[in-house]
Amino acid sequence: xxxxxxxxxxxxxxxxxxxxxxxxxxxxxxxxxxxxxxxxxxxxxxxxxxxxxxxxxxxxxxxxxxxxxxxxxxxxxxxxxxxxxxxxxxxxxxxxxxxxxxxxxxxxxxxxxxxxxxxxxxxxxxxxxxxxxxxxxxxxxxxxxxxxxxxxxxxxxxxxxxxxxxxxxxxxxxxxxxxxxxxxxxxxxxxxxxxxxxxxxxxxxxxxxxxxxxxxxxxxxxxxxxxxxxxxxxxxxxxxxxxxxxxxxxxxxxxxxxxxxxxxxxxxxxxxxxxxxxxxxxxxxxxxxxxxxxxxxxxxxxxxxxxxxxxxxxxxxxxxxxxxxxxxxxxxxxxxxxxxxxxxxxxxxxxxxxxxxxxxxxxxxxxxxxxxxxxxxxxxxxxxxxxxxxxxxxxxxxxxxxxxxxxxxxxxxxxxxxxxxxxxxxxxxxxxxxxxxxxxxxxxx
Numbered sequence: 001x002x003x004x005x006x007x008x009x010x011x012x013x014x015x016x017x018x019x020x021x022x023x024x025x026x027x028x029x030x031x032x033x034x035x036x037x038x039x040x041x042x043x044x045x046x047x048x049x050x051x052x053x054x055x056x057x058x059x060x061x062x063x064x065x066x067x068x069x070x071x072x073x074x075x076x077x078x079x080x081x082x083x084x085x086x087x088x089x090x091x092x093x094x095x096x097x098x099x100x101x102x103x104x105x106x107x108x109x110x111x112x113x114x115x116x117x118x119x120x121x122x123x124x125x126x127x128x129x130x131x132x133x134x135x136x137x138x139x140x141x142x143x144x145x146x147x148x149x150x151x152x153x154x155x156x157x158x159x160x161x162x163x164x165x166x167x168x169x170x171x172x173x174x175x176x177x178x179x180x181x182x183x184x185x186x187x188x189x190x191x192x193x194x195x196x197x198x199x200x201x202x203x204x205x206x207x208x209x210x211x212x213x214x215x216x217x218x219x220x221x222x223x224x225x226x227x228x229x230x231x232x233x234x235x236x237x238x239x240x241x242x243x244x245x246x247x248x249x250x251x252x253x254x255x256x257x258x259x260x261x262x263x264x265x266x267x268x269x270x271x272x273x274x275x276x277x278x279x280x281x282x283x284x285x286x287x288x289x290x291x292x293x294x295x296x297x298x299x300x301x302x303x304x305x306x307x308x309x310x311x312x313x314x315x316x317x318x319x320x321x322x323x324x325x326x327x328x329x330x331x332x333x334x335x336x337x338x339x340x341x342x343x344x345x346x347x348x349x350x351x352x353x354x355x356x357x358x359x360x361x362x363x364x365x366x367x368x369x370x371x372x373x374x375x376x377x378x379x380x381x382x383x384x385x386x387x388x389x390x391x392x393x394x395x396x397x398x399x400x401x402x403x404x405x406x407x408x409x410x411x412x413x414x415x416x417x418x419x420x421x422x423x424x425x426x427x428x429x430x431x432x433x434x435x436x437x438x439x440x441x442x443x444x445x
Contacts, residue, residue, distance in 0.1 A: 029103075029110065029112060030072060030112045030114075031061065031063055031072050031074045031110075031112045032063060033061055033063060033074070034061075034074060034103070034108075034110055034112065037050050037103070037106075037108065038103060041103060041104070041105050041106045041108075042105070046106075047078075047106045047107055047108055050108065051078060054076060054153060055153055058153060058154060058155040058156075059075065059076050059151055059153040059154050060073050060074055060075045060076065060151070060154070060179065061073070061074040061076065062074075062181060062182070065114055065117075068117065069116065069117055070114050070115060070116050070117055071114075071115055071117060071181055071182070072112055072113075072114060073112065073113050073114075073115045073119075073179070073181070074110055074111065074112040074113075075088050075100060075110070075111045075112075075113075075123075075125070075151070076100075076108065076109065076110055076153070077100055077109040077110075077125055077127065078107050078108065078109070079102060079107050079108075079109050080107065082128075083102075083109070083127065083128060084128050085099065085126075085127070085128060085129075086099070086100040086102075086109040086125065086126070086127050086128075087099045087100060087125075087126045087144075088100065088111055088123060088124075088125065088126075089123060089124045089125070089126045089144060089148050090121055090122065090123035090124070090424070090426070091121065091122070091423075091424045091425040091426035092121075092387045092424040092425070093424075093425075098111060098113075099111070115181060115387075115422070116181075116386050116387070116422035117181055117182065117183045117422065118181055118182070118183035118184045118185065118421075118422040119179065119180075119181045119184065119387075119422040119423050120178075120179070120180055120181075120184050120185060120421070120422065120423050120426075120428060120429045120432065121178075121179045121423050121424060121426055121428060121429065122159050122176040122177065122178055122179070122426055122427075122428040123151070123176060123177055123178075123179060124148035124149060124150060124151075124174070124176050124177065125148070125149055125150070125151055125177075126144045126147050126148045126149075127147055127149070128147060129143040129144045129146065129147035130143055130146070130147070131143045131144075137353075145174070148174065150175050150176060150177040151177040154177040154178070156177065156178045156180070157178070158175035158176060158177065158178075159175070159176050159177075159178050159428055160173060160175075160176075160242070160243045160244070160245070160427075160428075161245075163241060163242050163243075163245045163247075163248075164192070164197070164245055164247065164248045165200045165241075165245075165247055165248075167241075167242045168202065168215075168217065168237065168238055168241050168242060169238040169239075169241075169242050171238075173242050173243055176428075178428065181422070183422075184422075185421070185432050187431070187432050187435070188252075188256065189249055189252040189253050189256065189258070189435050190252075190431070190432075191252070192248040192249070192251040192252040192255070193252070195222075195251045195252050195254070195255035195256075196222035196223060196251065196255060197222055197247075197248075197251050198219050198220055198221045198222045198247060198250060198251055198254075199219070199220050199222075200217055200218070200219050200241075200247050201217065201218050202215060202216075202217045203215070203216050203217070203218065204216075205292070205293065205296055207288045207292050208292070209284050209287050209288045209291065209292060210278075210284050210285065210288050212270045212274075213270060214267070214268050214269060214270050215237065215268040216237065216265055216266060216267050216268060216293070217237055217241060217265070217266040218263065218264070218265050218266075218297070218301070219232075219246070219247050219250060219263060219264040219265075219266070220263050220301065221250070221254055221261035221262060221263065222251065222254070222261075223261065225301075225303045226261055226303060227303050228303070228305040228306075228307070228310065229261060229262055229263045229301075229303050229304050229305055229310075230259075230260060230262040230263070230305055230310040230311070230312070230442050231262065231263050231264065231265065231297075231304050231305060231310060231311045231312065232246075232250075232262060232263070232264040232265070232312050232314055232338075232438065233264075233265055233267065233289070233311060233312065233313050233314065233323075233326075233334070234246065234264060234265070234266050234267065234314045234315060234319075235267050235279060235314075235315035235316075235318075235319035235322055235323070236268075236275075236315060236316065236319050237266035237267055237268035238268060239427055240266055240427075241266055243427045244427055244430065244431045244434070246264065246266070246434070247264075249431065249434070249435060250262065250264060253435060253438060253439070258435075258438075258439050258443050259438050259439060259442045259443045260442060260443075260444070262438075262442065263301065263303075263304050265293070265297055267289070267293070275318065276318065278322075279315070279318035279319055279321065279322040280318055280321055280322070280325075280343065280346050280351075281321065281322075281325045281346070281365065281366060282322075282325075283329070285322070286322075286325060286326050286329045286330060287329075287330075289326055289330070289333075289334075290326070290329070290330035290333045290334070294311075294333055307335070308331065308332055308333060308334060308335030308336075308377065309335040309336060309377075309379070310335070310336075310442075311333060311334050311335055311336065312334075312336040312337070312338050312437075312438070312441055312442065313326045313327055313334040313336070313337055313338070314337075314338035314339075314340070314434065314437070315338075315339070315340065315342075316340035316341050316342075316425075316427070316430050317340075317341055317342070317343050317398075317425065318343050318346075319340075319342075320339035320340050320341060320342025320343065320344075320382075321339070321342045321343045321344060321346055321366060323337050323338060323339055323342070324337050324339055324342060324344075324366055324380075324405075325366055327376070327378045328366065328369060328370065328373075328376065328378075331376040331377055331378055334378075335377060335378060335379070336378070336379050336380075336381075336441050336442075337378060337379070337380045337381065337382075338380075338381045338434070338437040338438070338441060339380070339381070339382045339383070339402075340383055340430045340433050340434060340437070341383070341384050341385055341388060341398050341402075341424075341425055341430070342382065342384075342398070342402060342405075343398065344364055344366060344367055344398070344401040344402055344404070344405045345363045345364060345397065345398065345401045346363060346364075346365060346366070347361060347362055347363035347364065347365040348365060349361040350362070350363045363401070364401055364404065364405075366405075367401070367404060367405045367408050370405070370408055370409060370412065371408045371412070375412045375413050375414060376414075378414060379414065379415040379416075379441065380406075380409060380414060380415065380416045380417065380418075381416075381417045381418075381419075381436075381437040381440050381441050382402055382405065382406055382416060382417070382418050382419075383402075383418070383419040383420070383421060383433045383436075383437065384398050384399045384402035384403070384419075384420055384421075385398070385399065385420070385421055385422070385423045385424040385425065385426070385429065386399065386420055386421070386422050386423070387422075387423060387424035388424055388425060398425070399420070402418075403418075406418045417437075417440045417441075419433070419436065421433055
């Protein structure tokens with residue numbers, strides 16, 4: 001019996017008369033637009049008019065929140081009778097994930113979230129992943145990645161675009177949809193346009209300290225190479241080249257005169273599994289960076305500044321922790337820190353899903369080191385997302401521990417530029433935060 005069949009409508013009205021509220025057994029949606037739809041579905045109407053309106057307006061639905069600080073954002077999927085599950089895949093975390101719920105008697109799958117005004121995020125929709133029976137966390141993640149897709153009704157261009165200098169990773173970057181709520185950060189550097197392009201070269205460097213080899217990439221600004229070029233040292237080489245396209249970002253920032261001409265080195269890892277070993281306060285890795293990589297770099301490009309203040313150690317997540325650790329261990333080399341959603345919750349015995357994990361152990365290992373030491377000649381740009389309150393699931397989240405590190409550094413007398421952005425653990429948001437950090441640390445009014 002089709003949704004618009006008069007017999008179906010009569011049956012639904014009869015049921016409603018016999019058992020008031022039976023068809024409204026699901027909790028009322030928080031979204032006023034969905035509540036109106038729920039009532040019309042209960043009255044025997046179909047969803048075709050709703051979907052026509054959604055297609056015209058685009059997804060997700062955005063409605064005013066209780067105050068001007070947040071919005072009601074509804075993610076949608078039009079299911080079929082065979083659809084088993086739908087979930088939202090993005091960089092935020094919650095204990096139960098972000099499943100969409102099917103509205104009774106309809107093909108409407110929905111999830112409404114209260115999100116901060118100005119939020120920037122990328123996301124995908126996961127529909128009916130083929131998860132093997134008994135799959136562990138890794139296998140489940142692979143299955144969900146295979147089933148993830150952009151939101152077909154989102155009108156904004158997919159992210160990320162193709163990198164301007166070609167990909168460096170063998171793994172393809174899956175397209176994602178973009179959410180930009182009213183009040184989102186304006187990013188005039190997002191498109192380099194016809195800005196002069198710097199050069200990007202790829203190299204292989206061996207480490208005696210670590211007894212391994214890794215890929216690094218070096219960016220030099222366009223035009224004649226000047227002396228005393230500031231230097232950005234950035235971890236997670238592959239995503240920052242392929243997804244964020246930092247060379248194009250630097251081209252734009254330099255062309256717009258927001259920062260001076262500068263160089264950059266992008267540091268990879270010998271294998272993905274080594275990232276979690278090398279970045280969290282690893283003495284050998286810090287010594288490799290200061291005593292092997294930097295001399296190698298300056299021997300080939302002597303225009304790079306030797307002033308510690310001009311060298312910005314930067315990274316996100318574990319990379320943000322590593323940037324602060326490099327500066328702590330080698331302040332005579334790395335004088336500026338740019339930490340994007342740094343994992344300052346970290347401690348040697350409180351890493352979830354690692355051997356020896358102590359759920360009740362104390363974290364914030366590096367923050368305690370800064371608190372106990374004399375003030376070093378360092379300056380900081382620290383940023384964290386408002387949605388990163390419980391990222392780890394155990395102990396302090398990224399937002400709380402970033403706030404704590406800021407407070408400790410300020411109490412010790414360090415220059416600290418601190419920001420909180422409406423978003424989460426997301427390269428899409430980090431692009432804008434990286435740009436603002438470079439302007440704060442290296443730019444001129």
